[in-house]
Amino acid sequence: MFFKLTERDLDSLREISNIGAGNAVTALHQMTRKIIMLEVPKVTLLPFGEVVERLGGPEEEVVGLFLRVYGDARGNMLIAMSRKSAEQLIDILFPGQSSVFGEMEISALKEIANILTSTYLNAMGGIVKKIFIPSIPSFSIDMAQAIVDLLLIEIAEVSNEALVIETFFKSRDNSFYGHFFLLPDPASIKVIMEAVSKKE
Amino acid sequence: MKNSGSFNSIGIGEIGVVKEAGTLTIYGLGSCVGLILFDEKSRTAGMAHILLPGPRLPQDFTNELPAKYGNEALKALLKMVCKETSKDMLFLKAGIVGGATIFSGAEESAIAIGKRNVEEMEKQLIEMKIRIAWKETGGKAGRSVSFSLPYCELRVRTLKEGWKIVPQLK
Numbered sequence: 001m002f003f004k005l006t007e008r009d010l011d012s013l014r015e016i017s018n019i020g021a022g023n024a025v026t027a028l029h030q031m032t033r034k035i036i037m038l039e040v041p042k043v044t045l046l047p048f049g050e051v052v053e054r055l056g057g058p059e060e061e062v063v064g065l066f067l068r069v070y071g072d073a074r075g076n077m078l079i080a081m082s083r084k085s086a087e088q089l090i091d092i093l094f095p096g097q098s099s100v101f102g103e104m105e106i107s108a109l110k111e112i113a114n115i116l117t118s119t120y121l122n123a124m125g126g127i128v129k130k131i132f133i134p135s136i137p138s139f140s141i142d143m144a145q146a147i148v149d150l151l152l153i154e155i156a157e158v159s160n161e162a163l164v165i166e167t168f169f170k171s172r173d174n175s176f177y178g179h180f181f182l183l184p185d186p187a188s189i190k191v192i193m194e195a196v197s198k199k200e
Numbered sequence: 201m202k203n204s205g206s207f208n209s210i211g212i213g214e215i216g217v218v219k220e221a222g223t224l225t226i227y228g229l230g231s232c233v234g235l236i237l238f239d240e241k242s243r244t245a246g247m248a249h250i251l252l253p254g255p256r257l258p259q260d261f262t263n264e265l266p267a268k269y270g271n272e273a274l275k276a277l278l279k280m281v282c283k284e285t286s287k288d289m290l291f292l293k294a295g296i297v298g299g300a301t302i303f304s305g306a307e308e309s310a311i312a313i314g315k316r317n318v319e320e321m322e323k324q325l326i327e328m329k330i331r332i333a334w335k336e337t338g339g340k341a342g343r344s345v346s347f348s349l350p351y352c353e354l355r356v357r358t359l360k361e362g363w364k365i366v367p368q369l370k
Contacts (some may be wrong), residue, residue, distance in 0.1 A: 033325050048265075049211035049250070058227035059344055061359055066303045138303040143359060145228025146342025149251070152212070153231070153313055158255045159215070160265055 005163070005189070010043045012196040013165060017041040020124035021167040021180055025115040032092045033113070034171040041167040047160060048146040051148050053078055054166055054179065058145035063101075065113035066150060067137040069121060072130035072195075073188035076151045077121075079113050081178035083141060088176040106139045120180065128195035151183050158186045210234075210249045213265025215273075217246040217280050223348040231314035232347045233270065235321055236295035236334065237277055238352065242285035245347055248273045249360035252313065253320035270320035274328065294325050295334030295354050295366070297345040304340065316339070333368045 003012075010111035018041050025036045052058050063086040066080040081089070089112065090105050101109075114137055140147055155162045162183050170177030184192060208216040209225050212232065216224045226234045226301040227359065235248045248267035255269055266280075267273040299314035318337045325332055334354045344357040357363045 010306070048213065052228070059357075064303070111244050122255055136305070138305040140304075141359075142230070142302055143228035143342035143344065144370045145232075146230030146300065148228075149230030150313075151233050152251065156268065160263065 005193070007036060007046070009196075010079040010195055013043045013163075013192070014041050016127050016196060017043065017165045017167060017182065018181075019127060020120040021169070022119040023123035023145060025169050027115055028112075028121045028169070031115070032089070032171070033119075034173060034175065036169055036171050039168040041165055043163070045164050046159045046164050047153070048152055048156070048162060051162060051164055051181075052145045054164075054181075058143060060142065060144040062147050063109070063139075063141045064147035065109060065115070065137045065139055067117060068135040068145070069132050069182075069184075070135060071125070071133040073132060073184060073191045074154075075184035075188055077117050077127070077134065077183075078147070078151055078152065078181040079116060079137075079178055080144075080147065080181065081176065083180055085176035086141075092175065100139060101139075101141050102173065108112045109168065110137045110139055112140075116180075120182075128192065130195050144182065151181065154185045163189055210247055210278060212249050212251050213248060213268035215248045215267050215280050217244065217276055217284055218297040218349055219244045219284050219366070221350050224347050224359070225346040226297075226346065227344045229343045229345060230300055230302045231298070231320055231349060233296060233298040233314075235267075235270075235273060235277060236297070236345075236347050236354065237274075237281050238293045238295070238347070239281060239285060240291035240293065240352075243349060244281050244284045245327060245349055245352075246277045248277045250256075250317060250321070253316045253333055258293040270280075270317055274321070274324045278328075292330045293333035293368075294330045295336075295347065296321050296325075297334070297336045297354070297356060297366075298343055299337045300339050300343065302340070302342060304341070333367045335369060336366045 069075040117134040165182040167180040210216040243322040269355040299318035343356040
């Protein structure tokens, strides 16, 4: 990593992510009418191998919605959930759709991802007075490690660890759960930290 | 780095070696590439889990992972395999697995990573005059790969198709 993050820095990151994720699940609540619980974000510097453990191990089947973050800071974002959660979510939002991941279902999930990540990034950006823009999400269902590979690429070119901001959410009736992952590019961590300290 | 155990799982950027009996495994290769080297004479096999073709800057001083970059991985792997053999290695075979495109429609450079990883390894194996005996690359699905001795068998698993044996190229 280019510079050391203090405990306080990690706290600030946790704080702004919490607001981002909080807004995102509010949007999800409005769409699904489900009560959604949000865990406090985990902000950690993880060696590459460990990122995937958060998703239940490297071969676990995972639905991933991946997008790049552009704007004042760059990074990768991933919404990951189990196949069952993704199917449940589609079923709640679009009753009567089939449970196979056809074009319609994938498109619906991408749309959800788009709404959630835009909300997340807008809320986070609003606090630190920066603009974060999500790219169009792409979809995959595959082994967890295969999905995570792409998250690590930008970071791997300059570091052996990734700054991982992870937030777990689940509906109170246990019909679905998932994770937000935000991995800022190493060069952008400084930008975010400076913006955070200005805010304080 | 792990050595001659019965069962080794190799993380990103790491290298594993087994001699005579044992299995080397990488779980969930996406755009990453698994490189396998097998020396028939000493019955030694090595596997590397490669993330990127090469560093963006000429040199990455922070790197502590021997197989993170494809352009360094083959040499590092050769060194590890050589350590296990007293003789000159003359009967080397290689295998390349992985380099898939998991997220189609994602950023262009990211898409090309899998393909670039495979190309880099092919280029290096040709330069070192090592025969490619197994190849299972590209496509859209993540793969787990295992190589086991003494059977000298390369297996690949996808979520859709399960484990299957990769036949040796002629």
